[in-house]
Amino acid sequence: MRINHLWGITALARATLGSDLQQPLGGNLPPGTVHPSEFDTIIASSPLLAFHRSIVEIPSVSGDEKNVGEFVLDFLSSHNFTVEKQIVVPESDDNKERFNIYAYVGENRYPDVLLTSHIDTVPPFIPYSLHSPASRSRGRSSFNRADLIIAGRGTVDAKASVATIVFAAIEILHENPDASIGLLFDVGEEKFGVGIKHFSDSDLNPTPPKFHTVIFGEPTELSLVAGHKGSLGLKVIAKGKAAHSGYPWLGESAISAILPVLTRLDNLENVLPVDGGLLRSDKLGKSTLNIGQIYGGVAGNVVPAFAEASVSVRLAAGTPDDTRKILQRAVDEVTGSDGTVVLDFGGLKAGGAPPQYFDVDVDGFDVITVNYGTDAASLHIHDQGIQKVRRYLYGPGTIHVAHGDNEAITVGELEEAARGYKRLISAAL
Numbered sequence: 260m261r262i263n264h265l266w267g268i269t270a271l272a273r274a275t276l277g278s279d280l281q282q283p284l285g286g287n288l289p290p291g292t293v294h295p296s297e298f299d300t301i302i303a304s305s306p307l308l309a310f311h312r313s314i315v316e317i318p319s320v321s322g323d324e325k326n327v328g329e330f331v332l333d334f335l336s337s338h339n340f341t342v343e344k345q346i347v348v349p350e351s352d353d354n355k356e357r358f359n360i361y362a363y364v365g366e367n368r369y370p371d372v373l374l375t376s377h378i379d380t381v382p383p384f385i386p387y388s389l390h391s392p393a394s395r396s397r398g399r400s401s402f403n404r405a406d407l408i409i410a411g412r413g414t415v416d417a418k419a420s421v422a423t424i425v426f427a428a429i430e431i432l433h434e435n436p437d438a439s440i441g442l443l444f445d446v447g448e449e450k451f452g453v454g455i456k457h458f459s460d461s462d463l464n465p466t467p468p469k470f471h472t473v474i475f476g477e478p479t480e481l482s483l484v485a486g487h488k489g490s491l492g493l494k495v496i497a498k499g500k501a502a503h504s505g506y507p508w509l510g511e512s513a514i515s516a517i518l519p520v521l522t523r524l525d526n527l528e529n530v531l532p533v534d535g536g537l538l539r540s541d542k543l544g545k546s547t548l549n550i551g552q553i554y555g556g557v558a559g560n561v562v563p564a565f566a567e568a569s570v571s572v573r574l575a576a577g578t579p580d581d582t583r584k585i586l587q588r589a590v591d592e593v594t595g596s597d598g599t600v601v602l603d604f605g606g607l608k609a610g611g612a613p614p615q616y617f618d619v620d621v622d623g624f625d626v627i628t629v630n631y632g633t634d635a636a637s638l639h640i641h642d643q644g645i646q647k648v649r650r651y652l653y654g655p656g657t658i659h660v661a662h663g664d665n666e667a668i669t670v671g672e673l674e675e676a677a678r679g680y681k682r683l684i685s686a687a688l
């Protein structure tokens with residue numbers, strides 16, 4: 260039903276576009292430029308842009324993906340995909356249904372090429388809106404259609420990838436109905452990657468793999484990504500003994516204990532690896548460490564018995580275990596291994612992710628590296644060294660606005676991404 264509604268809008272918009280074009284637009288506009296009154300028409304007259312608008316307008320902060328999931332599922336089944344709901348454990352006690360969407364053609368449940376992105380967003384929800392580009396503020400009343408700005412939560416991360424993957428797939432199948440492709444749109448990427456982990460552990464990710472190519476959709480500014488850093492989270496915890504601040508020798512300050520440790524960790528990215536610093540690589544540069552949160556003590560006049568800091572490391576080389584050892588050694592050096600400060604890696608021996616590397620062997624794309632994590636680290640490909648599965652990371656929009664209140668993308672970027680995904684799929688097939 261939603262689909263009919265969507266196509267209804269499109270048809271209506273086409274009619275509106277026709278009549279608008281008969282109106283004088285004012286001034287001598289160069290060809291290809293549009294007047295601000297046509298904002299809505301531009302979106303509604305393009306099935307891709309209209310679909311992108313529909314999925315952005317449905318809020319889907321991690322844990323609350325059900326409604327957008329239903330919409331995407333209906334859309335794909337109305338376009339002749341076989342669609343499966345892959346139920347994922349709910350985020351909270353409210354038992355809201357959560358599911359990955361897995362789509363393929365006919366009975367081809369194990370296609371050669373898998374395209375994937377995520378349907379959840381970070382909070383808060385920011386409504387969809389359309390804006391003329393910056394060029395207008397320089398006194399121009401018209402602009403190129405491709406420069407129209409689409410703003411709102413998820414317009415980039417990752418509903419831009421979801422929409423353009425869907426339309427690239429539809430067009431590929433239009434040209435070649437037997438194309439062996441599948442789509443996976445998962446939940447919870449922004450929060451622990453629960454959706455992709457669920458998929459990874461399921462029968463849809465068999466050993467050995469049936470797919471030979473996986474294309475991950477995330478904002479890469481239309482470039483192919485050669486690699487991204489890994490990640491490791493930890494807590495630095497100091498324990499002391501409370502006392503009156505006038506008699507500090509009667510207590511042990513946890514904050515005095517944690518400060519030199521944090522200072523050492525804070526500088527560890529600038530220390531050469533041979534001297535105990537964080538690892539580096541030619542491709543990804545330095546590993547970086549962020550002390551993002553710190554608290555401790557109870558009052559200014561009490562010797563603090565407790566202090567804690569939350570730390571996130573972005574790994575440019577090595578495994579999470581390598582970095583755990585480097586951090587532990589740094590703490591031991593500062594404290595003399597006296598046990599006043601400990602590192603807590605969440606009890607997860609396997610926590611964290613190593614850097615990820617991708618294929619970049621399709622012509623016509625710029626190649627970059629990025630510093631954010633993706634689902635790629637959590638999709639375990641059981642290739643057993645027999646046949647290497649190719650992995651690509653590509654998508655429209657820039658990460659620089661992805662989690663900000665200024666998240667936005669242009670019409671031109673979305674349309675170029677649909678063409679880009681088509682080229683990647685064609686090369687893979």
Ligand SMILES: [Zn+2]
Pocket residue numbers: 377416417448477478
């Ligand atoms: Zn994302």
